[in-house]
Amino acid sequence: xxxxxxxxxxxxxxxxxxxxxxxxxxxxxxxxxxxxxxxxxxxxxxxxxxxxxxxxxxxxxxxxxxxxxxxxxxxxxxxxxxxxxxxxxxxxxxxxxxxxxxxxxxxxxxxxxxxxxxxxxxxxxxxxxxxxxxxxxxxxxxxxxxxxxxxxxxxxxxxxxxxxxxxxxxxxxxxxxxxxxxxxxxxxxxxxxxxxxxxxxxxxxxxxxxxxxxxxxxxxxxx
Amino acid sequence: xxxxxxxxxxxxxxxxxxxxxxxxxxxxxxxxxxxxxxxxxxxxxxxxxxxxxxxxxxxxxxxxxxxxxxxxxxxxxxxxxxxxxxxxxxxxxxxxxxxxxxxxxxxxxxxxxxxxxxxxxxxxxxxxxxxxxxxxxxxxxxxxxxxxxxxxxxxxxxxxxxxxxxxxxxxxxxxxxxxxxxxxxxxxxxxxxxxxxxxxxxxxxxxxxxxxxxxxxxxxxxx
DNA sequence: TTTATCTGATCCAATATTGAACCAATAATA
DNA sequence: TATTATTGGTTCAATATTGGATCAGATAAA
Numbered sequence: 001x002x003x004x005x006x007x008x009x010x011x012x013x014x015x016x017x018x019x020x021x022x023x024x025x026x027x028x029x030x031x032x033x034x035x036x037x038x039x040x041x042x043x044x045x046x047x048x049x050x051x052x053x054x055x056x057x058x059x060x061x062x063x064x065x066x067x068x069x070x071x072x073x074x075x076x077x078x079x080x081x082x083x084x085x086x087x088x089x090x091x092x093x094x095x096x097x098x099x100x101x102x103x104x105x106x107x108x109x110x111x112x113x114x115x116x117x118x119x120x121x122x123x124x125x126x127x128x129x130x131x132x133x134x135x136x137x138x139x140x141x142x143x144x145x146x147x148x149x150x151x152x153x154x155x156x157x158x159x160x161x162x163x164x165x166x167x168x169x170x171x172x173x174x175x176x177x178x179x180x181x182x183x184x185x186x187x188x189x190x191x192x193x194x195x196x197x198x199x200x201x202x203x204x205x206x207x208x209x210x211x212x213x214x215x216x217x218x219x220x221x222x223x
Numbered sequence: 224x225x226x227x228x229x230x231x232x233x234x235x236x237x238x239x240x241x242x243x244x245x246x247x248x249x250x251x252x253x254x255x256x257x258x259x260x261x262x263x264x265x266x267x268x269x270x271x272x273x274x275x276x277x278x279x280x281x282x283x284x285x286x287x288x289x290x291x292x293x294x295x296x297x298x299x300x301x302x303x304x305x306x307x308x309x310x311x312x313x314x315x316x317x318x319x320x321x322x323x324x325x326x327x328x329x330x331x332x333x334x335x336x337x338x339x340x341x342x343x344x345x346x347x348x349x350x351x352x353x354x355x356x357x358x359x360x361x362x363x364x365x366x367x368x369x370x371x372x373x374x375x376x377x378x379x380x381x382x383x384x385x386x387x388x389x390x391x392x393x394x395x396x397x398x399x400x401x402x403x404x405x406x407x408x409x410x411x412x413x414x415x416x417x418x419x420x421x422x423x424x425x426x427x428x429x430x431x432x433x434x435x436x437x438x439x440x441x442x443x444x445x446x
Numbered sequence: 447t448t449t450a451t452c453t454g455a456t457c458c459a460a461t462a463t464t465g466a467a468c469c470a471a472t473a474a475t476a
Numbered sequence: 477t478a479t480t481a482t483t484g485g486t487t488c489a490a491t492a493t494t495g496g497a498t499c500a501g502a503t504a505a506a
Binding site for chain 1: 244248288309
């Protein structure tokens with residue numbers, strides 16, 4: 001049904017490889033088997049595997065098979081690749097660890113200009129009409145809170161989480177869970193967080209952020 | 224009822240692009256599909272996409288499709304590159320956020336086999352003679368605590384931190400701060416953590432880990 | 447009216463996928 | 477050792493998908 005099947009298959013294969021599949025003997029299934037599995041012509045699989053070969057994740061030998069090139073599992077690249085498969089539940093758990101702390105840092109560390117940027121994102125999100133637009137400014141609100149805390153590493157971790165959450169399965173999930181009522185809930189919770197930041201109250205900011213994330217988790221995971 | 228014209232469609236498409244849609248493989252749906260989705264003639268979609276092409280947000284290839292030019296500005300690679308420069312102070316701050324939580328998770332979630340692995344790392348570290356050897360098993364102890372918590376994402380974050388801390392400036396720093404006395408302190412603190420884990424006591428595990436990290440921070444940063 | 451836009455349709459050109467056949471290198475087996 | 481089976485490499489023609497282009501008619505605004 002969809003076009004550019006080869007690209008999609010290449011993406012799926014990369015995902016599987018980075019999630020540790022075929023690691024025990026480092027050998028991928030024969031192209032003919034993959035073609036059957038994906039319900040696609042062998043030529044298409046060959047194209048897909050060709051992409052993997054081009055960027056060096058795999059080498060092919062006639063008569064022997066296709067083999068994963070040895071990759072150091074401790075490398076930063078490999079770690080990040082595994083992170084991309086993070087489940088929503090795991091992600092929400094970690095957000096509840098990090099974001100309240102970030103909000104508390106922000107309450108004590110943020111400059112007035114930075115807090116204004118947070119407020120601006122909040123207001124734009126409140127006025128957003130459609131879901132993608134709201135989604136964008138909602139993410140921007142959280143991002144700007146992190147931008148105020150003076151810990152660069154924390155900021156970068158949040159960047160990572162944000163990138164992961166921008167990928168398509170997440171997008172679909174957020175789309176399903178979106179409703180006008182929930183949008184208004186989020187806006188009022190953001191307001192509470194913003195107020196705490198403006199009052200320079202770390203404890204309140206922490207708690208407001210935690211409460212907000214619990215709401216998001218409930219809506220997103222349905223529990 | 225405003226009629227959907229090319230300009231409006233172009234605006235909607237831009238919004239959706241900036242909200243992260245189609246970012247995973249950078250490919251937009253075919254014009255024919257968009258026409259159906261918007262309930263509009265393909266010519267109109269073509270005009271709209273033409274606008275996007277004019278201001279460079281998109282490129283089109285006959286037979287292949289329409290592709291976003293703006294690859295994620297905050298690419299993962301750039302994020303990771305910035306992470307490598309993380310300062311010890313920032314890192315210790317985040318460790319104090321994450322590791323106590325990980326220890327608490329581990330207390331409730333770990334299997335007996337996993338706890339045995341933690342104990343083994345602890346004992347080997349205690350018996351280590353030289354600094355590099357101790358350092359290795361110390362890191363392994365913390366790593367195995369993370370391995371017990373059932374959150375893959377948290378585990379991978381720790382992998383990241385561990386990789387960063389293994390780089391040379393960090394190693395020099397740890398070498399300077401090392402002493403036999405401190406090694407014994409660490410061992411006894413590890414023992415406290417391990418005991419809490421074995422007693423399946425999340426709160427104690429949390430606090431023991433936090434206390435340990437504060438000791439490490441004091442020794443490493445000299446404050 | 448004039449102008450611009452949208453519609454619905456048709457055809458073209460570039461690229462992708464399919465399905466098949468056959469080759470060459472390697473592995474497994476008799 | 478000789479034979480057979482497996483596996484990647486190559487090529488080809490047919491079909492499908494996708495953007496490019498054009499045209500006649502309808503609709504709406506200046």
